Amino acid sequence: MKVLVTDPIANAGIERLQEQGHDVQKAYDLTQEELLEVISDANALIVRSGTEVTREVFEAANDLIIVGRAGIGVDNIDIEAATDNGVIVANAPEGNVRAAAEHTVAMTFATARSIPQAHELLSDGEWAKGDFTGTEVNDKTLGIVGFGRVGQEVAKRLGNLGMDLLVYDPYISEERADQLGAELVDDLDTCLREADFLTIHTPLTDETENMIGGEELAQLEGGYVINCARGGIVDEEALAKAVDDGILKGAAVDVFAQEPVSRDNPLLWVEDIIVTPHLGASTEAAQENVATSTADQIVAAFNDEPVMNALNAPSVDESSFPKIEPYIDLADTAGKIAVQLFDDRVEFVEVEYNGDIADEDVDLVTASALKGVFEPLEWQVNAVNAPRVAEQRGIDVTESKSKQTGDFRSRVTVTVGNEEESVSVCGTQFAGDDPRIISVDGFRVDAIPHGHMLVARNEDSPGVIGFIGSVLGDADVNIAGMFNGRETIGGEALSVYNLDDPVSDEVLETINNDERIIDTKYISLNGKNTGSREQ
The missing domain is CATH 3.30.1330.90 (D-3-phosphoglycerate dehydrogenase; domain 3)
Incomplete structure (x- = not known):
């Protein structure tokens, strides 16, 4: 079987496919026209966030069985078109959960204590000890928007550091929130009003796009926003203005509506906003985990076995x-x-x-x-x-x-x-x-x-x-x-x-x-x- 890889993944995933006798072909930085040409005889496609898998791609790929997303987010894949063409779409939600949660925690501390700003001044020779007064997380309220795998891992870590946990997620049960020591609220406004820190862990959908704008950020007055989920969930101009105007004390952003981010993005020019270039899953362990998980799911699809993380096909728990x-x-x-x-x-x-x-x-x-x-x-x-x-x-x-x-x-x-x-x-x-x-x-x-x-x-x-x-x-x-x-x-x-x-x-x-x-x-x-x- 031919497996086309259009975004870089860890070698462990490629080796696993090759060990099963499959032909793995790597083709990075393709134009849409080039992708339509090389996909025509592929049986599987592996992508990350860089490749747009559109309806046109699915209709050009008559032999395609599965698209594997080496990571969680699938907003770059037209799942409706995949389903219409009988192609499985599967992601690797477990592989980088820990890495994404840890990055969220790191960004929380970085913005609360102004660590990058202090580092930059000291590197320039300025001892600016009196310029920075940080915020402790102990006894503060953490608002968590989206309580899936990553949100729950963040809750475990920051909850153990003395934070009160408040969760907004219409699709999670109160029982599950209770199990992790969190209080489930019915609406986003309540979560914003009561939180000191807000972390975001939802996918980017029509429902969540620009879900948090200027009006919502005003309810978090004096607080911090940390977004390591998906760009486009928080209105970037509104966030930049809220921090620049002093409505918010700070923000930390790892994801952007357009990536790579352009130099004129307002988030890059506000002193109290920390930015990183989508590093949430960038650990050696996470990259290897998502690559091998994606490879395993492609092998399962080729063998007519259930694909455990299929997003548009019936799946089943491994034990069942x-x-x-x-x-x-x-x-x-x-x-x-x-x-x-x-x-x-x-x-x-x-x-x-x-x-x-x-x-x-x-x-x-x-x-x-x-x-x-x-x-x-x-x-x-x-x-x-x-x-x-x-x-x-x-x-x-x-x-x-x-x-x-x-x-x-x-x-x-x-x-x-x-x-x-x-x-x-x-x-x-x-x-x-x-x-x-x-x-x-x-x-x-x-x-x-x-x-x-x-x-x-x-x-x-x-x-x-x-x-x-x-x-x-x-x-x-x-x-x-x-x-x-x-x-x-x-x-x-x-x-x-x-x-x-x-x-x-x-x-x-x-x-x-x-x-x-x-x-x-x-x-x-x-x-x-x-x-x-x-x-």
């Missing part, structure tokens, strides 16, 4: 994966069989979980079921964009769970249909790695879902199974296995035949010419339905 893994392919297969047995327009897909699996996070299994349903329809689909494809085509998707399971520990049932009719296929696992189809549209069977299958509905009368076997034998189609279910004696029966070879339309026609046959369907589990006939 072994419990759902056997059902991922089973759901895909059940979806393929169900849609190929269904003759009409698909208007809904239902995925039902029974038994032990109902306790698990099954988003990835449901996405796999949708992929199975849509593949035989020859739609360009994978587990990334299957939910989006369903939405775009107006197909209702429902998921249900129940602990009741009957004779099996776990079952997955995929139903496709519309207002007029539907088809259900139910599967389970025997001994963890032995998948079985245990019912088709209510008929109990015990079929091995593999390769070529023939599903026949017929009258439950003597000789039908032998007749079908003879027709297949005459056509030199070998039967690998046969499974039969029926409603009542003499009623309707359903048989599933595992075959070593595909079945031609002529063979299907011969079978269907018998008056005892209601209908037959040839099922290919390679993604294409090659034929069906109905009486």
Whole structure:
């Protein structure tokens, strides 16, 4: 596989990909036109913050499977376009958390004690001891905007230094804040009014862009702002003015709305604002961690394994994966069989979980079921964009769970249909790695879902199974296995035949010419339905 790296990452990540036999090509400082050219045959793309991965890039990359962001922020990646094109976007949120938190703490002390300003004067030969009176953090209130991984690590460190912790984050629970000794507030204004220091740890989104402007900064009067998250969250002109006018005592900024920052940026020219060139993740350990984490996720994507930090695809906790893994392919297969047995327009897909699996996070299994349903329809689909494809085509998707399971520990049932009719296929696992189809549209069977299958509905009368076997034998189609279910004696029966070879339309026609046959369907589990006939 070809992996294109357009922003520098640690060698450890590149070496890990090469050890797996992948071709890693480095191409830095590309223009957009050059990127569109080199991405055309890439299977993976690794970026940091320097590469803009636009819709145009995704549409030019027909073979692209995954974009790996070696870091946290993904505002330079069009995730909507990635999803539309079935490309996974994954970041490395854990690798530089500690480094970013430590930089935030360092910047807090630097601005509170005017360390860079004092250093500069002393280096110029001026002993300016009386010019600087710092602020202690002990017994001060730290306002934390955004209480994700980095925000929580900052809280641990500065909380241990005697600061009272106040958190504003609409997406965090009060219980989690309590666990870290923080008070959760309902609005940003309260956080600003009560804080002495404000640290920011949110991503840059439409919701957070310029979230903190002049009016908000005025509520922090006499305090300090530390932003090591993303540029653009704090209005830069408003921050420069607030510090220059003495509304705020100081600020420390590691990130800017435009990077590299231009010389006319107002933050560079205010004495009590400390600036660094986006150094939050710039430690040797952090760079190696994000590089290897990104590489591992690319390898997982290439191996059709869950990508743990996928942002636009169903992901699963590493500890939960072994419990759902056997059902991922089973759901895909059940979806393929169900849609190929269904003759009409698909208007809904239902995925039902029974038994032990109902306790698990099954988003990835449901996405796999949708992929199975849509593949035989020859739609360009994978587990990334299957939910989006369903939405775009107006197909209702429902998921249900129940602990009741009957004779099996776990079952997955995929139903496709519309207002007029539907088809259900139910599967389970025997001994963890032995998948079985245990019912088709209510008929109990015990079929091995593999390769070529023939599903026949017929009258439950003597000789039908032998007749079908003879027709297949005459056509030199070998039967690998046969499974039969029926409603009542003499009623309707359903048989599933595992075959070593595909079945031609002529063979299907011969079978269907018998008056005892209601209908037959040839099922290919390679993604294409090659034929069906109905009486």
